[in-house]
Structure formats: C-alpha cells, structure tokens
Amino acid sequence: MYPSHRRWRSTLCAVALAAIGLAGCDDGDADDVTDTDPGADIGPDMSPDPDPDMGPDPDPDMGPDPDPDMGPGEETLGILTAEQTRMAREMSPMPPIPGSPTNDYADDPAAAALGQQFYFEADWAGPLQMDSRLGSEGDTGQVSCFVCHDDQTFGSADPVGIGSRFHPRHAPGSVNAAWYAEAGFTWRGRFDVMWALPRAVFEAGAIYNSSRLRVAHVVFEQYAEAYGDVFAEYPLPPLDDLDRFPAEGKPGDAAWDAMDPADQEAVNRIVANVGKALEAYQRTLRMTTSDFDRFVAGEGELDESAQRGFGLFVGEAGCVLCHSGPFFTDQSYRNLGLEQTGDAPPMDAGRFDVVGAIGGDPFNGIGAYSDDPAAGQGFIDAVEAQSDDLIGRFRVPTVRNAAISAPYMHAGQIADLDGLIDLYIAGGGPAPMGTLDPALMPLELDAAQKADLIAFIEALTGDPVDDALRADTAN
Numbered sequence: 001m002y003p004s005h006r007r008w009r010s011t012l013c014a015v016a017l018a019a020i021g022l023a024g025c026d027d028g029d030a031d032d033v034t035d036t037d038p039g040a041d042i043g044p045d046m047s048p049d050p051d052p053d054m055g056p057d058p059d060p061d062m063g064p065d066p067d068p069d070m071g072p073g074e075e076t077l078g079i080l081t082a083e084q085t086r087m088a089r090e091m092s093p094m095p096p097i098p099g100s101p102t103n104d105y106a107d108d109p110a111a112a113a114l115g116q117q118f119y120f121e122a123d124w125a126g127p128l129q130m131d132s133r134l135g136s137e138g139d140t141g142q143v144s145c146f147v148c149h150d151d152q153t154f155g156s157a158d159p160v161g162i163g164s165r166f167h168p169r170h171a172p173g174s175v176n177a178a179w180y181a182e183a184g185f186t187w188r189g190r191f192d193v194m195w196a197l198p199r200a201v202f203e204a205g206a207i208y209n210s211s212r213l214r215v216a217h218v219v220f221e222q223y224a225e226a227y228g229d230v231f232a233e234y235p236l237p238p239l240d241d242l243d244r245f246p247a248e249g250k251p252g253d254a255a256w257d258a259m260d261p262a263d264q265e266a267v268n269r270i271v272a273n274v275g276k277a278l279e280a281y282q283r284t285l286r287m288t289t290s291d292f293d294r295f296v297a298g299e300g301e302l303d304e305s306a307q308r309g310f311g312l313f314v315g316e317a318g319c320v321l322c323h324s325g326p327f328f329t330d331q332s333y334r335n336l337g338l339e340q341t342g343d344a345p346p347m348d349a350g351r352f353d354v355v356g357a358i359g360g361d362p363f364n365g366i367g368a369y370s371d372d373p374a375a376g377q378g379f380i381d382a383v384e385a386q387s388d389d390l391i392g393r394f395r396v397p398t399v400r401n402a403a404i405s406a407p408y409m410h411a412g413q414i415a416d417l418d419g420l421i422d423l424y425i426a427g428g429g430p431a432p433m434g435t436l437d438p439a440l441m442p443l444e445l446d447a448a449q450k451a452d453l454i455a456f457i458e459a460l461t462g463d464p465v466d467d468a469l470r471a472d473t474a475n
C-alpha cells in the first residue's frame with residue numbers, strides 16, 4: 001500500500017472518530033493492487049503529517065485557524081473549516097483509473113468498441129426460466145448486460161437483477177466500477193479482475209442461463225471480423241464443425257466434457273477475450289467530475305446545505321469511517337445488518353461465501369487466460385481466509401453518483417436516500433446474519449441535517465456518460 005494512501009485513510013478516520021467519540025480505526029487492510037497514487041494529485045499539503053500532540057483547537061483568540069498543513073496562500077473552501085477543507089482535498093479529485101495489468105486489451109479503443117457491441121448482445125442468452133418483462137418462460141435471446149445495467153450509471157432500478165430468473169442481488173453501476181480494483185468486483189468481491197465476470201454471468205442460471213460454447217458460436221457467426229482484428233493473436237477455431245464444437249455446453253455437460261481439451265481451451269480463450277473486450281468498454285464508462293469536485297478545485301460554487309452535509313459526512317455522521325478517499329470507499333467489506341427483502345433470498349452470507357472461490361477460478365488474474373499472472377498474484381494472496389467474521393459482510397460501495405442510482409444496498413433493500421440516512425440514524429439494521437460493524441452507532445441527526453447530507457450526496461453526481469456509449473451497436 002502506498003504510504004500517502006494509508007495516510008489519508010488514517011487521517012480521515014482519526015478526525016471522524018474524534019468527532020463521534022470512538023476509539024480505534026480499522027484500516028481495512030487490503031493490498032493495494034492499483035497502480036495509481038491517490039496522494040499524487042493532492043499536492044504539497046499532504047505532508048508533513050499533522051502534529052499528533054496538537055489539541056483539537058488552538059486559542060480561539062488567534063483568529064483564523066493557523067493550520068500547519070495549509071500551504072501559504074491557500075484558503076479554506078466556502079464555509080468549510082481548515083480541517084474540513086483539507087479533508088475535502090483528500091476526497092477530490094478522483095485519481096486516474098487503476099490499471100488492469102492482467103488484460104492487455106483493457107485500454108484498447110477497438111476492444112472497447114467491440115465490448116460495447118457485446119454489452120448489448122442478447123443472442124447468446126439461453127432460455128428464460130420465468131415470465132418477466134424480458135419475455136415468456138422458454139424464450140431465448142432475451143438477456144443482455146444492458147437489460148440489468150441500463151440506468152444513468154449503468155446500474156438498475158430493480159431491487160434485484162431480473163435475468164433468466166431473479167438474481168439474488170442488486171445490479172450496481174458499471175460506471176466507475178474499474179476503481180474497485182483494490183476490493184474486487186461485485187458486492188461480495190467474487191472476482192479479482194473485471195474480465196472474469198462475464199464468463200460467470202453467461203453460465204449463471206439466474207442471468208443468461210447459457211454456456212461458453214453458445215457464446216463462442218455467436219462470436220464466430222456474428223463478430224468474426226471485428227474479433228479477429230482485436231484479438232489477432234488468437235485466431236478463431238473452426239466453430240462451424242459441430243462435431244468438434246457442439247452448439248451448447250459448459251463444464252459438467254456431457255457435450256463439453258467429451259470435447260478435445262485443446263478445443264475446450266480455444267473456447268475458453270474466446271470467452272475470456274469477450275470478457276476483456278467488455279472490460280475495455282466498461283472502463284470508458286466514467287462519471288468522475290461532480291459539483292463537489294469543481295468546488296474543491298476552486299472552479300465552482302456549492303450550496304451551503306451541501307457544504308454542511310460534507311461536514312457531517314466527515315464529522316459527526318461518521319460516514320467517512322467507511323466511505324473514505326476520493327472514491328468514497330475504503331474498499332473493505334462490512335456488515336450493516338440489513339434484512340433481506342422483496343425477491344432477494346431470505347439469507348445472504350455475503351463475503352463469507354466467496355473468499356474460497358476467487359483463487360481457484362480458472363478465469364482469474366493468475367490463471368491461463370491472464371495476460372500477467374505475476375501482476376494478479378498480489379490480489380489473490382491478500383484474499384482473506386474464510387472465517388465466521390466474514391458472514392454478512394458486503395463491499396463498501398462508492399457514494400459518488402448514489403443520488404441517481406436508487407435503490408440501494410446489495411439487494412436493493414432501501415428505496416431512497418431518505419431511507420438510507422434513516423438506516424444510519426438507527427445505527428444499522430437488525431443483523432440477521434453475522435455481527436454488526438462496530439463503526440456503526442445510532443446518530444442524532446435532525447431533519448435539517450438529514451437534508452444537508454442528502455444535498456451533499458446529490459453534489460457527488462458526475463457529468464453524464466456520452467450518449468454514444470449508450471447506443472446499442474450489437475450485430
């Protein structure tokens with residue numbers, strides 16, 4: 001982990017803890033697998049460290065706070081105190097997008113254009129297992145990424161995903177998802193690399209209810225040329241030979257298991273490459289510059305309610321204990337004690353259920369389809385061993401763009417920001433599984449303070465994604 005990264009995290013924690021009278025601060029220690037340094041953009045006021053022996057407040061007669069970290073000529077922002085101003089500068093701007101070293105195509109524009117086609121492609125979907133707005137039970141070709149990732153943040157307005165049948169969890173936005181590289185992808189962090197996810201999504205009964213062979217056939221029949229241009233190193237095998245390459249199949253199916261291992265390998269490669277193109281596209285979906293960022297950069301105003309909301313966020317509301325740094329998450333897994341509701345399953349053990357699977361996934365960052373297994377190793381080594389302590393934990397999500405991505409939480413349990421703040425006022429939910437995170441405690445916020453917090457969250461909405469990236473370009 002980069003020293004400056006650790007420093008902003010612990011400084012923020014210390015300040016928030018002081019504000020709400022807690023002792024101790026969990027550093028949420030996951031290895032930093034990003035190649036960016038959030039401190040790099042913050043400038044000289046990051047160091048030296050504030051003097052730990054300084055009391056909370058100097059002599060009130062001294063006039064404006066002589067903050068040791070404020071560089072000469074630097075001024076506090078709006079109505080923020082010097083301390084709040086420094087914290088604001090630690091939470092803005094967004095750092096550069098983390099690299100994806102296990103995917104050589106991650107930043108290739110041709111791969112991104114192909115990935116956009118794949119994002120909207122539905123032909124490779126297997127049969128629906130229930131009637132829904134997607135169609136009738138038994139219909140094929142009805143599911144694309146975009147049916148579940150279609151709001152402004154490329155997330156969903158449905159509490160839980162609706163594919164071939166109900167998915168157990170809520171679809172988060174693809175926008176800015178690349179910044180979760182440190183924690184891993186999905187609410188439970190099931191995937192170490194973003195390109196591994198589509199293989200699983202295609203074959204999940206609840207989502208596409210399809211198979212890698214079917215996906216490979218669609219690539220061969222409809223995308224051979226563009227695929228060949230992007231992935232020239234990997235010529236497509238003769239998928240029109242249905243004896244060698246049956247129309248359907250995945251491991252465990254007789255048709256797949258009877259194939260020549262070299263042909264299985266070639267199909268796996270296609271599906272991994274589809275994932276890499278999809279990742280390249282999703283990396284272009286960004287909403288990173290908001291009114292809050294313009295305010296911190298001195299390029300825009302922020303209404304006072306939102307500024308007070310920021311003060312609460314990093315102060316007495318304690319949000320920053322988990323939603324820290326410029327991506328507004330410490331990339332850890334926590335238990336907010338939420339009940340399962342609606343079409344979600346009655347129990348969800350969260351992180352506990354997946355830590356054992358990440359290292360053995362053949363499509364992970366250290367496997368045969370990784371473009372840099374050595375670069376992927378650090379993440380895998382840092383995955384926690386399974387222990388009861390992980391039960392009921394889910395990834396701390398970003399708060400950026402939350403105002404336009406309701407409903408909230410891993411199963412969309414909370415409909416709006418009002419309800420979300422109420423959860424934190426109550427000090428979390430009833431914790432049907434595992435143990436409530438110790439950083440949660442009941443808050444005393446009045447209606448005006450609630451409105452201020454919401455105004456601040458609204459100020460974190462980034463400029464929208466270019467319309468061209470929302471176009472259905474599938475063949």
Ligand code: HEC
Pocket residue numbers: 119143144145146147148149160161162163164167169170171172173174177180184185186187188194197198201206207208278282
């Ligand atoms: C049935 C609806 C559905 C479809 C179709 C679907 N997704 Fe998702 N997506 C979800 C849900 C639900 C989650 C959260 C899964 C979890 O946490 O267990 C998710 C999670 C993700 C994430 C993780 C984001 C993060 O914050 O870590 C990415 C990336 C993603 N999907 C991309 C895709 C791509 C690419 C496709 C098409 C190949 C796709 N999804 C198809 C519902 C869907």
Ligand code: HEC
Pocket residue numbers: 172313317318319320321322323333334335336338393394395396397398399402405407408409410411420421424437439440453
């Ligand atoms: C103990 C750590 C912790 C604290 C403190 C905390 N959060 Fe969260 N927050 C989380 C976790 C974990 C989730 C996801 C929980 C889940 O789905 O089970 C979450 C979810 C959210 C979401 C939903 C995002 C989405 O995409 O669904 C928002 C918005 C949010 N928090 C804002 C806040 C605000 C505002 C505060 C302060 C009042 C706060 N959080 C305090 C850990 C925390």
